[in-house]
Amino acid sequence: MDQKFFHSVRLDKEKCKGCTNCLKRCPTEAIRVRGGRAHIINERCIDCGECIRVCDYHAKYAQTDPLASINRFKYKIALPAPSLYGQFKHLISASQVLEGLLKMGFDDVFEVAEGADIVTRAIRERMRGMGRDRYPVISSACPAIVRLIRVRFPDLIPHIIDVRQPMEVAAMVARREFCRAHDAKPEEVGCFFITPCAAKVTAIRNPIGHETSAVDGAISMLEIYGLLSSHIKSSPVDAAHPAHATAYGVGWASSGGEAAAVCPEHSMSVDGIENVIRVLEEIENDKLPDLVFFEGAACTGGCVGGPLTFENTYVARGAVRALMRGCDITHPDERVRASYLTKYNLLSDKNISANSAMRLDDDIVEAMRKMEEMEDIVRRLPGYDCGSCGSPTCRTFAEDIVRGYCNEMDCIHILKEQLKVMAQKMVELAKTTRE
Amino acid sequence: MSLLTNTYDVHKGEFETAGDASASIKRKLKQLGVDSAVLRRVAVASYEAELNLIIHSLGGQLTMEMNPEHIVLISKDVGPGIADIDKAMQEGFSTASEEARVLGFGAGMGLPNMRRNADGFAIESQPGIGTTIQMEFRLK
Numbered sequence: 001m002d003q004k005f006f007h008s009v010r011l012d013k014e015k016c017k018g019c020t021n022c023l024k025r026c027p028t029e030a031i032r033v034r035g036g037r038a039h040i041i042n043e044r045c046i047d048c049g050e051c052i053r054v055c056d057y058h059a060k061y062a063q064t065d066p067l068a069s070i071n072r073f074k075y076k077i078a079l080p081a082p083s084l085y086g087q088f089k090h091l092i093s094a095s096q097v098l099e100g101l102l103k104m105g106f107d108d109v110f111e112v113a114e115g116a117d118i119v120t121r122a123i124r125e126r127m128r129g130m131g132r133d134r135y136p137v138i139s140s141a142c143p144a145i146v147r148l149i150r151v152r153f154p155d156l157i158p159h160i161i162d163v164r165q166p167m168e169v170a171a172m173v174a175r176r177e178f179c180r181a182h183d184a185k186p187e188e189v190g191c192f193f194i195t196p197c198a199a200k201v202t203a204i205r206n207p208i209g210h211e212t213s214a215v216d217g218a219i220s221m222l223e224i225y226g227l228l229s230s231h232i233k234s235s236p237v238d239a240a241h242p243a244h245a246t247a248y249g250v251g252w253a254s255s256g257g258e259a260a261a262v263c264p265e266h267s268m269s270v271d272g273i274e275n276v277i278r279v280l281e282e283i284e285n286d287k288l289p290d291l292v293f294f295e296g297a298a299c300t301g302g303c304v305g306g307p308l309t310f311e312n313t314y315v316a317r318g319a320v321r322a323l324m325r326g327c328d329i330t331h332p333d334e335r336v337r338a339s340y341l342t343k344y345n346l347l348s349d350k351n352i353s354a355n356s357a358m359r360l361d362d363d364i365v366e367a368m369r370k371m372e373e374m375e376d377i378v379r380r381l382p383g384y385d386c387g388s389c390g391s392p393t394c395r396t397f398a399e400d401i402v403r404g405y406c407n408e409m410d411c412i413h414i415l416k417e418q419l420k421v422m423a424q425k426m427v428e429l430a431k432t433t434r435e
Numbered sequence: 436m437s438l439l440t441n442t443y444d445v446h447k448g449e450f451e452t453a454g455d456a457s458a459s460i461k462r463k464l465k466q467l468g469v470d471s472a473v474l475r476r477v478a479v480a481s482y483e484a485e486l487n488l489i490i491h492s493l494g495g496q497l498t499m500e501m502n503p504e505h506i507v508l509i510s511k512d513v514g515p516g517i518a519d520i521d522k523a524m525q526e527g528f529s530t531a532s533e534e535a536r537v538l539g540f541g542a543g544m545g546l547p548n549m550r551r552n553a554d555g556f557a558i559e560s561q562p563g564i565g566t567t568i569q570m571e572f573r574l575k
Contacts (some may be wrong), residue, residue, distance in 0.1 A: 367466070367468055371439060399466075
């Protein structure tokens with residue numbers, strides 16, 4: 001498949017009933033139901049996973065790498081997302097999870113929470129002396145939000161912070177340190193992110209902001225949950241592999257954690273993609289002039305609410321909070337060595353481009369003509385937004401007609417009206433012929 | 436030359452619909468592929484104009500006219516009119532009601548913000564008759 005359009009979120013056609021649940025929830029209007037099955041418009045999909053969450057038939061799923069795929073590499077490193085810690089209720093230390101991962105067959109582990117510590121310091125350095133015109137600085141941690149901005153808020157792209165995600169930084173540091181310690185070649189080392197969501201999988205296969213990801217694969221938390229929890233249960237508490245991340249880095253697991261570490265004042269943390277959209281609209285309208293830092297998470301609760309997590313979001317959030325109490329509380333500004341910021345390329349090296357999938361046409365005159373036609377059609381439609389035509393709203397249905405994908409008779413309400421008129425005409429015709 | 440016109444009725448005091456007209460304008464401009472920097476300025480100005488109609492006017496209309504060269508926003512209301520336009524254009528000057536201030540409006544930045552964001556700005560007002568504001572945004 002063309003990597004440019006790689007998406008982790010997929011449809012299982014066999015399971016899809018062609019209902020309108022996912023259709024209505026997609027924040028970028030990327031789903032249509034045609035021929036009794038859902039279709040995902042690749043150019044628009046941002047891999048937020050809303051459709052996975054809402055599908056009662058489990059027809060939507062996230063493609064991740066199977067655990068066995070780690071064997072492609074001579075050496076395997078696990079990169080556990082901080083949200084993984086929230087999946088286990090009675091942890092005394094994160095080292096129990098790290099130990100469990102080693103037992104599963106990984107040669108080494110590197111906490112993404114430690115990556116978050118490094119990223120925290122890097123963002124703070126980056127924001128120092130940054131012009132006010134870049135405010136509010138928008139977090140780049142949630143890849144679904146970055147993609148949402150590309151599709152729906154292209155004018156806010158310059159606000160996105162150009163520091164790489166914790167997962168990327170963790171992979172870079174983990175690989176280099178492992179190679180040095182074990183005299184290994186970089187290409188012999190595979191770094192695998194233990195992911196709570198589909199968006200991160202896509203961010204690895206089809207990155208934004210840099211050409212290639214330092215991460216080699218993503219394994220779903222759901223896939224390893226059973227195995228890992230049995231290893232954790234049988235592990236001694238004083239595990240051999242110590243956890244290094246600070247409470248700040250671990251805190252990135254939940255919504256608000258990043259802002260608390262990066263910019264505790266004049267920041268806002270919003271979770272749930274619809275809520276994020278509402279606030280981005282406000283930012284676009286300049287209604288939040290005092291805001292310095294904005295953290296948006298597509299999932300309710302933040303990463304602990306990811307579609308590939310096992311534990312209830314709020315239970316997981318509580319578990320992370322409990323774990324944080326036992327972590328080092330030194331701020332990453334003091335804890336993270338300055339040499340990290342110079343030794344590694346922590347900044348994006350590619351500009352984020354707008355995604356023009358919502359555009360009616362590349363030519364503005366033609367786009368205006370289509371808009372006019374669309375408005376005309378909208379006036380004839382009932383405005384029920386019922387989704388029976390297979391488009392999420394009457395407006396998108398009109399858009400689909402203008403784009404040539406369907407016609408007005410696909411609207412059952414218009415069809416019913418037409419049938420009524422035809423039936424009336426037939427009755428009249430029958431009457432006249434009888435006379 | 437092709438011209439696209441959209442007119443929205445905006446009613447006095449209807450805070451529950453505040454932002455609907457400007458959100459619709461914004462959505463359309465995005466679908467039309469208008470340059471992001473221009474879009475942002477139109478978004479800010481149209482939102483301010485819409486809120487002004489709700490907070491200060493007796494009701495009116497917000498119109499967006501567009502051709503491939505420019506976008507024109509027109510805010511036209513049926514009163515009460517502005518007695519001293521120079522004063523109204525000053526940053527921080529506001530006659531917003533207590534009700535509007537409680538909601539966080541009335542900082543006296545509306546008109547100056549509109550002027551700052553537009554490439555062309557004209558305001559006309561007659562007490563007892565109404566106010567018309569015209570803003571132009573060049574696309575090229």
